[in-house]
Amino acid sequence: MKTISSIVLTTLAIPGALNAQDPRGVPGDSILTGTVYNVFHSEYATDQEFFHAVDRDIPAIAAAHLKDVMIFPMSQWDPATRQLRWTRTDYLVRKIEENHLKFVPLLLKEEQCGSYFPIWKFRELGLWSASDVDNGNPNNRENVDFADPRVYPLVEDYIRQVVGRYGHSPALDFYNVWNEPHYSSTAPHVVERFRGWLLKKYGSLGALNRSWGDDYDDWRDVSPFLNDDWDSSMPQTDWTLFRNELDGELLGRLTALVRSLDPVHPVNANPVGTPFATFGGFGGYNTDNWQFTPYDDFNGASYYPDAWARDHGLNRAPQWFHDLSFDVFRCAAEPKDYILTELYTNAKSGLTLGGYLDADTAREIAWTALANDCKGILWWKWQPFMRGRQSLGRGLTRLDGSLAPRGQAVRDFASVIEQHGRLLRAARLERPQAAIVVDMAGLLKVLQQQGEPRTQTFMYRDIAGVFRALDGANIPVDILRADLGLRPEELRRYKVLILPFQVVMRRETARELEDYVRAGGCVIADARTATLDELDFAYAKNPGGGLDGLFAAERSDWIALPKTFGVHVNAPGVWAGDFDGVDFRENLRVGPEASVEGVFDDDRSPALVRHRFGRGTAWLSAVPLGAGAFEKGARSAADLIVALCRSAGVTPPxxxxxxxxxxxxxxxxxxxxxxxxxxxxxxxxxxxxxxxxxxxxxxxxxxxxxxxxxxxxxxxxxxxxxxxxxxxxxxxxxxxxxxxx
CATH class of the missing domain: 2.60.40.1180 (Golgi alpha-mannosidase II)
Structure with missing residues (x-):
């Protein structure tokens, strides 16, 4: 029998194969529905036990009107021969074919690395002493660095074997190339790659030192771990930006391999949720959803709203949380489609209080996803976990294999898709008339305020509060990334652009916003917007980057306190009423060409300014507009946000x-x-x-x-x-x- 490294597999020769660069989306012409068949082979003492379970489950999946089965793991290791064993997967794939279903091979799952990295490889590759340590991690094997030059050939060999064995199956639908992609290694080869990233960004050590506030004289010494944030936040910002981009680049390397072996079937990856809804820092499972889009054929996401319950008193995730999450997935994927490659099916384990999934919630989440332009759902998973850290958790079925009420709700959903999926796939969300503009450099700056958890999540809360206001009025919203570049033709699609707590303002973005308003658009900005440039230098005059002219107002000072600041608005033809700004209050010097439309309750100083600029309008608030939605007792600015958008011509469909x-x-x-x-x-x-x-x-x-x-x-x-x-x-x-x- 050949060893893994000795097997040579050629590109699949499939008639009518597409060029690897051709755009390929979600397979088929209907909404994709399916489930994950996640098997820990140690559950089954014999192959016959496994075959019996497959004989029961695969027809049941078909009877539930689901069409796709994502398989993990795709193989077993035989310790006696140190070879991959395919007996069980071959049987499973054959049953999928016989039942006229499709299957999705899950190729790389970083934490459960045993599929490509058997335990004896630690010693063979000289990794045993570094890995065989008590570091408090009950899943220590997840620390295997799959991009380590010593390890990556194993990943490649494993993928070649899976694609070579199953790539010709008529039931193959697409590849889940990297499940829940995230990469956390800080090994020397990663730091060396970071230095190359910095050289490309800055061009010289002089430019790097200017940005970082450092005095390096040799690129070999540049390190992400010798920071001095008294001088600059940029070392930490650059390290996070690099790591976010590296997640995408590693996916690109994997997808290039798969496409070289099979240029026909699409590839997909599924980051976990989005920090924009969970308000988390970047790192680990919290990744930048936008970074994966250039490398897959359609985007995916793992969606587990039970995470909200664990962080919010075990309460069920609210509707706006689902809408915001799906909105981020949609916007990050554009111009491609997205699916939920994993959608949760119950609590994390049989001993977990948060996350119980009833039938009504299962139905609502599925239809909410489609309402937000999702084009497919795979539920994780079919049967509950039978052992391990998530014992008795997840699953559409009961322990005996029959559908639980949540599974019955999924069956009913899939039945409708079976009848109307082509219509729902072809129909597209009407183009939003409003957009929220976000700059990742500014978000990272706010997240670095680690001494103040309240401040650390403030930009997230301000963005989410603006989204909640418009979502509550059924006004769809796009999310645009200024750091990834804004194009004038893109901006012209919108009647209003909103800048919630956007502390970083690039000069080129400021020019684009000026041109947009001059041509008839509307910009709404609130407190702290445009106070820094993208290299962490404060603007002496702000709003900076030249935006003081756009708003015809300048900030002279500000107050930052954990309290509310009452505001009264009387904007004729737009809105009249009262709301509370929270935590930040700015003193504005207003130019004669602008009008004061809102004042602070205590001293009647300017709190909301309108400036008609060219054919458009710019609004500047001296307090955050969205964050108050998250404060108990605060009078929300939601009605004002909606009214400002309506005054720009935005209407709900x-x-x-x-x-x-x-x-x-x-x-x-x-x-x-x-x-x-x-x-x-x-x-x-x-x-x-x-x-x-x-x-x-x-x-x-x-x-x-x-x-x-x-x-x-x-x-x-x-x-x-x-x-x-x-x-x-x-x-x-x-x-x-x-x-x-």
Whole structure:
């Protein structure tokens, strides 16, 4: 028998193969549905026991209307021969083929490295003494550095064997190349790579020293660990930016290998959630979602909202948290599609309180994902864990293999997809009219305030508060990354750009914002925006980068205290009312060409300034607008945020009018002249009212069908607008298809 390293596999010769550079998206023309078949082979004493489980489970997966099975692990090691053993996977793949399903090989899962790195390799590669230590980590094998030049050939050999063995199967759908990608090594080969990254960014040691506030005279001495943040935050910022980019580049190396072996089947990776919703620092599982898009064929994500429950008194994640998470996934993926490569199915273990998944929540999350333009879901996992750290956790089934209530909800969802998946796949979210602009350098600067946890998450909270305000009014929002470059033609798509607590402002971004407003756009900025440049130098005059002219106002001083600052607004034709800014308050000197539209309650000094600039408008708030949504007792600025956007011409694609203050989440998708409208009532109160759309192309009566029930709804349209009476139970969902008869 050949050893792994001696096996040579050639590129798959498949008729009609696409060029590896051709764009490939989510396979098929329907919404992708599936589950993960995660097997710890030690559960089964014999192959026959495993075969029996497969014979039960694979037909049951097909009966639940799911179409894809993600397999992990793809093989076993035989300690006696030190060879990979494929008996069980061969049987599993054959049963998938027989049941007319598709499968997804999971190729690399960093923590569970035993698939490519058997335990005897520690000694063979000289890693035993460094790894065989008590470091308090119950999963110490996750510390294997797969990019170590000594280890990476094993990864390559393993991938070659999997692709070579299963790449020809008619049931193969796509490859999950790197599951939950994140890379934490600080080994010398990583530091050396960092030096090359710095040389490319700065060009010379002189420029590096100027940015870092250091005195290096040799590139070989440059280190991310000899920082002096009294002089500059840039060493820490650059190290984090580099590590974020390295995650993507390592994925690129893996996908290049897979594409060289199989240029036909798409590749996918799935970072875990997003720090923009969990408010976490970057590192470990907290990765920059945008960094993976250049390297895969469609984006993925692992979505485990039970993490919210563990951090918030075991309470269920709110609707805005789901919407914000999916919004980040969508925006990071553009122009590609995204799927939930993993969606959670229950609490983490049988001994975990937070994260219990009932049927209503399982249904709501799935439809909320599709409402936010997700094009596929794989539920992790089919059966519960039967041993290990997550014993009795997760799973769509009970221990006997029958569907749990959450599994029944998934089955019902997949049944609708079986009927209407092509329509839902083709329909796309209407292009948002508003965008939030974020600069990663500024976010990292705020996250570095480690002595003050409240301050550390402040930008996240301000961004999320702005998003919550617009989400609550059913105004979709894009998230744009200034640090990745903004294009004028991109900005022109939006009626309003919002800068929540954007402390870093690049001069080129400032020029683009000026041009945008001059041409008729609207910019809304709040406290601390544009105080630093991207190299950590403060602007003597701020808003900096030249934006003092855009806003016709200058900050003279500021107050930072953990308290609220009352503001009264009287902006004729826009909004009148009161709200509380939190923690930060700025003193503004307002130029004669600007108007003061809001004042502080205590001294009537300027708190909100409007400047008509060219054909557009710039608004500057002296307090944060979004963060107050997270403070108990604070009067939220949500109504003001919505009113400012509406004054710029932003309108929700649809409204729900009822006597209740509770508003369902609504998303409108287009397919030509047709509309698909998702309505999710995540509240505990039943609703009865009218769904109203401003416009539907064409003339004549409108046919309205709820795709979930098949029920035909009445059309009470008047003029160009569409009005559909719609009642929703508590935790209810409707997906309406509208087209002219």
């Amino acid at each position: 649809a409204d729900y009018v009822s006597a209740s203050p509770q508003i369902p989440m609504i998303r409108v998708h287009d397919r030509g002249d047709e509309r698909v409208v998702y309505v999710v009532n995540a509240g505990g109160e039943a609703l009865s009212g009218d769904l109203r759309l401003a416009y539907l192309p064409g003339t004549g009566p409108v046919a309205v069908v709820d795709l979930l029930t098949g029920r035909v709804l009445a059309d009470r349209s008047e003029g160009a607008g569409i009005r559909v009476p719609l009642a929703l139970p508590a935790e209810g969902v409707a997906v309406l298809h509208l087209k002219r008869r």
